[in-house]
Amino acid sequence: MSAKDFPVIVELSTPGRVGFSFPEPDVPERPIERLLPVDQIREAPPGLPEVSELDVVRHYTRLSHRNFSIDEGFYPLGSCTMKYNPKIHEETAALPGFRRLHPYAPAEEAQGALQLMWELERALAEVSGMDRVTFQPAAGAHGELTGMLMVRAYFAARGEKRTKVIVPDSAHGTNPATAAMVGYQVITVKSDSRGNMDVRALRQAMDESVAAIMLTNPNTLGLFEESIVELEEIVHGRGGQMYLDGANFNAMLGMTRPGDQGFDVMHMNLHKTFTTPHGGGGPGAGAVGIRSHLTPFLPVPVIEKEGDLFRLDDARPQSIGKIRAFYGNFGNLVRAYTYIRTMGADGLRQIAETAVLNANYMLARLRGRFDLPYDRVCKHEFVLAGTRQKKRTGVTTRDMAKRVLDYGFHAPTIYFPLIVEEAIMIEPTETESKRTMDEFVDAMLAIDRETQDNPDLVRSAPHTTPVKRLDEVRAARQPDLRWKTRP
Numbered sequence: 001m002s003a004k005d006f007p008v009i010v011e012l013s014t015p016g017r018v019g020f021s022f023p024e025p026d027v028p029e030r031p032i033e034r035l036l037p038v039d040q041i042r043e044a045p046p047g048l049p050e051v052s053e054l055d056v057v058r059h060y061t062r063l064s065h066r067n068f069s070i071d072e073g074f075y076p077l078g079s080c081t082m083k084y085n086p087k088i089h090e091e092t093a094a095l096p097g098f099r100r101l102h103p104y105a106p107a108e109e110a111q112g113a114l115q116l117m118w119e120l121e122r123a124l125a126e127v128s129g130m131d132r133v134t135f136q137p138a139a140g141a142h143g144e145l146t147g148m149l150m151v152r153a154y155f156a157a158r159g160e161k162r163t164k165v166i167v168p169d170s171a172h173g174t175n176p177a178t179a180a181m182v183g184y185q186v187i188t189v190k191s192d193s194r195g196n197m198d199v200r201a202l203r204q205a206m207d208e209s210v211a212a213i214m215l216t217n218p219n220t221l222g223l224f225e226e227s228i229v230e231l232e233e234i235v236h237g238r239g240g241q242m243y244l245d246g247a248n249f250n251a252m253l254g255m256t257r258p259g260d261q262g263f264d265v266m267h268m269n270l271h272k273t274f275t276t277p278h279g280g281g282g283p284g285a286g287a288v289g290i291r292s293h294l295t296p297f298l299p300v301p302v303i304e305k306e307g308d309l310f311r312l313d314d315a316r317p318q319s320i321g322k323i324r325a326f327y328g329n330f331g332n333l334v335r336a337y338t339y340i341r342t343m344g345a346d347g348l349r350q351i352a353e354t355a356v357l358n359a360n361y362m363l364a365r366l367r368g369r370f371d372l373p374y375d376r377v378c379k380h381e382f383v384l385a386g387t388r389q390k391k392r393t394g395v396t397t398r399d400m401a402k403r404v405l406d407y408g409f410h411a412p413t414i415y416f417p418l419i420v421e422e423a424i425m426i427e428p429t430e431t432e433s434k435r436t437m438d439e440f441v442d443a444m445l446a447i448d449r450e451t452q453d454n455p456d457l458v459r460s461a462p463h464t465t466p467v468k469r470l471d472e473v474r475a476a477r478q479p480d481l482r483w484k485t486r487p
């Protein structure tokens, strides 16, 4: 059977086939009416596929091979930090005491879990320079929402009416979306020619109606904001709050602390920096760190330590309330904790050093063959432009990204950030070897040659994947998720 057209699980169904075989029961069977409320018993069976266990295993294993994963190959998706998730995390997250713990277990029976969260909070506070950290948000964008709700509550408590939030034009798209969701008017400030937030433009835009600036650092160009001290003086000088989008904290770990730079609130994507699995909408953890003046507004419950015991504190009248069920994605907190404890302080610093070194190595090899709109030492990622190739033979960045798939890699991020035409955003992460990075760079250089020697080959890529070019807009707007019988 070809990998392209294997049947869906319903088509594999054979009447009477089952995935288990048990000996005949030697006790009388109880009638279904005694097991379930009568009004909830189906009149007819639900029509599930009738398949053997082996059918199921083969079907889903085949399906999984049509996907791409970090365990299979290099995933240089800029802004996403698709780094290796060490397998020991799965072992600790699956320890029965963690896995089987009920979220409603009373605090006295969940001391180990509370201790883990408390210690993880202390560790993240230490590396970020923040005073407290909450783990409730389920992702980075959700962390932004949590952080900005706290900012709003802070000004409300002070009786100040502020209506605006400033974001640079290089901001991650979730930043302006968050500010708007929280009810603020979004003011966009341009980047300067070095890719930093324009200090003069900020000075002009900043006044007492601005609640906060939301800054991504390193920014979406992969560059470190060079004027943080001045930005901080301008914003705090007018009583505003400094929000850091620290989703890409892996570039800074152990090198510098946002709390020391003057940020009041930040989120960190544990599912990026601290190697908990992510992608495909899976569980994330967008921890939010705050300075002490925002502590009263933390979502409840807050984990407190008294003597040797840990407790959940819900009695916080100024809290923004609950942002998610329970305390967040606990399994991912166990993974992040394991990571931090296995890396140690020196290891965390090495993460940043290696992530930055790797990105600059690849940049050095690709510079010259691709346009580079902001030519600076980068942090953990960098942004090239496919403008030269497009001008030469009309081959676009999208075409080249599709061709990357034929070389066995995941494509880099493309057309983001929006301020770079034909953007190609590459993030190697610190977990890749020089050999893998070289193979990817060689592929990019080969594709660049193909854009000149055989542009149609690139224009019609990919050639080796189960599906070719999909109508991405239609797939998002009119998803067809229902199985229908083939005629």
Ligand SMILES: Cc1ncc(COP(=O)(O)O)c(C=O)c1O
Pocket: 079, 080, 139, 140, 141, 142, 172, 174, 216, 245, 247, 248, 269, 284, 286
């Ligand atoms: C800079 C930045 N901010 C925010 C986010 C949003 O995080 P999430 O996808 O977890 O909501 C991301 C995602 O990668 C990001 O790179």
